[in-house]
Amino acid sequence: MIDTVREIETAEGISLRLRAAGALPRAQAWVLDLLLRGVFFLVAMIPLSIFGVAGNGLAMLLLFALMWAYGVVCEVWMDGQTPGKRALGLRVVHADGTPVTWLPSVVRNLLRVVDILPGVYGVGLVSTLVDPHARRLGDIVAGTMVVHARELPPGQQVPAVSALPLPLALSADEQAALVDYAERAGQLTVQRQEELANLLTPLTGLRDTAAIRQLVAHVNWLLGRA
Amino acid sequence: MKQERFVALHGKTWDRLQSWLHALDRQPRRTLRQEQALDFPAEYRRICHHLALARGRGYSHEVTDRLQQLVQHGHRVLYRPPPPRWHRVAMFLLAGFPRLVRAQWRCMALAAVLFYVPALCLLVLLQLRPELAHTLFSSAQLAQFEKMYDPANPHIGRSSGTDLQMFGFYVMNNVGIAFRTFASGLVFGVGAVYVLGANGVLIGGIAGHLTAIGYGGPFWRFVAGHSPFELTALVIAGGAGLHLGLTLLAPGRQRRGPALVAAGWVGAQLALGAFAMLLVAAFIEAYWSSIASLPDPLRFGVAGVLWVLVLAWLWRGGRAVRHGA
Numbered sequence: 388m389i390d391t392v393r394e395i396e397t398a399e400g401i402s403l404r405l406r407a408a409g410a411l412p413r414a415q416a417w418v419l420d421l422l423l424r425g426v427f428f429l430v431a432m433i434p435l436s437i438f439g440v441a442g443n444g445l446a447m448l449l450l451f452a453l454m455w456a457y458g459v460v461c462e463v464w465m466d467g468q469t470p471g472k473r474a475l476g477l478r479v480v481h482a483d484g485t486p487v488t489w490l491p492s493v494v495r496n497l498l499r500v501v502d503i504l505p506g507v508y509g510v511g512l513v514s515t516l517v518d519p520h521a522r523r524l525g526d527i528v529a530g531t532m533v534v535h536a537r538e539l540p541p542g543q544q545v546p547a548v549s550a551l552p553l554p555l556a557l558s559a560d561e562q563a564a565l566v567d568y569a570e571r572a573g574q575l576t577v578q579r580q581e582e583l584a585n586l587l588t589p590l591t592g593l594r595d596t597a598a599i600r601q602l603v604a605h606v607n608w609l610l611g612r613a
Numbered sequence: 614m615k616q617e618r619f620v621a622l623h624g625k626t627w628d629r630l631q632s633w634l635h636a637l638d639r640q641p642r643r644t645l646r647q648e649q650a651l652d653f654p655a656e657y658r659r660i661c662h663h664l665a666l667a668r669g670r671g672y673s674h675e676v677t678d679r680l681q682q683l684v685q686h687g688h689r690v691l692y693r694p695p696p697p698r699w700h701r702v703a704m705f706l707l708a709g710f711p712r713l714v715r716a717q718w719r720c721m722a723l724a725a726v727l728f729y730v731p732a733l734c735l736l737v738l739l740q741l742r743p744e745l746a747h748t749l750f751s752s753a754q755l756a757q758f759e760k761m762y763d764p765a766n767p768h769i770g771r772s773s774g775t776d777l778q779m780f781g782f783y784v785m786n787n788v789g790i791a792f793r794t795f796a797s798g799l800v801f802g803v804g805a806v807y808v809l810g811a812n813g814v815l816i817g818g819i820a821g822h823l824t825a826i827g828y829g830g831p832f833w834r835f836v837a838g839h840s841p842f843e844l845t846a847l848v849i850a851g852g853a854g855l856h857l858g859l860t861l862l863a864p865g866r867q868r869r870g871p872a873l874v875a876a877g878w879v880g881a882q883l884a885l886g887a888f889a890m891l892l893v894a895a896f897i898e899a900y901w902s903s904i905a906s907l908p909d910p911l912r913f914g915v916a917g918v919l920w921v922l923v924l925a926w927l928w929r930g931g932r933a934v935r936h937g938a
Contacts (some may be wrong), residue, residue: 396659466689491881493881497795544675
């Protein structure tokens, strides 16, 4: 399947839609995080250098924290997002869509050691390309995945015109198709809108622009507008 | 029910929840103290119901998308991770971790064999044939070891540096090794086997060489104090890596995916426990082991006590107390 959306049924009986994030935005987020950590370390070195040799020890403790703890702490305390992931609109979640917790975050960040192998994320890249949910090995073992956090741009509203009752009863699917058409018509060329509207000439008895207008009026009736 | 009427009827509820969720993003603590926080679970479930209705009735995306976004946001808030509880960390270190180590005793025993057998073999071998040290290490490395443990040094175990500097170095180096040992176990266990064996050869080789050339005194006095924590933590991290690799090879009566997730869960806890042990080891190594003026009986006495404590902790820690009649 080309679609990377993973639907997860929750205890409330509805489905969450998780859009798996691929290798490219994740690599960008990683580079951002790397730069951020590098800059932070360099800036922190300035006050630490006052302490002389002891400052070296503190600097190594800081380096250790930035190398191993940064990802875990950021992911758990910042809603599944390191600063880099936040900038790219990514989020780490459990496979069931709940926010990531301590142990899975530890697993996925420790197993970076394997994913980062040959070169820069060789194993991780292959794994994200092969896995249907674009998980690297660390994600598979941790039971987590990285998803797009930004919402898709909202669909267009159906233009409001005076409602017109349908001449015959349509099934639920057919009604949904009509509503979808009216919502998306704004994104299509006029020619395509007319071509689609002309398919329903048996229903409307009209063609081209008049057919489009009549379909939108029917949809307004379906939505319950006056 | 027509869509417009549905929105008119419930739109206020959605707006209220949405503004509460946004307020929560901006000021988490204050918003959670509001009375509305008590209603949140019920309100969230009501909106889930609305979403199911909207989908079932084929309402337009305008409504379903909005509800879907609201539900995803609410789901994230309702199932957020609990704040860390410090007494649970203490309980884990005292009871949970030793229990976990005992539960994985096969992997731990295998890791101990993989580490201690080459180390002890080399230690003995280098006493019999000291020239073998030159096949193991380059002469520059040998010179460095000899400088570190020269009996003439004011500090032992290091050529320069203060306590704090060495503490930072030990934490970064040793914990890094332990974490890599665990993680590389995922490669069918090969990584963990290699790191354990290589460290066994390295440590055994250094110990054997220094003992053979007569620098054994400073060396053993230096390593005695922190070895119980450091070597045991390395073996545990390696055992966790072996467990991960063996689960990948032979998941048993589970599918590979869930078996790996379970092994990762266990492995992460073992790695965190090893991390705590290595922090203690680094502290001892930097602040206790390096004091040259300590008398030998005290030094080796403390080391013996620590070995007994570590082994007893791993052997007895977290066992249910038997309530006698």
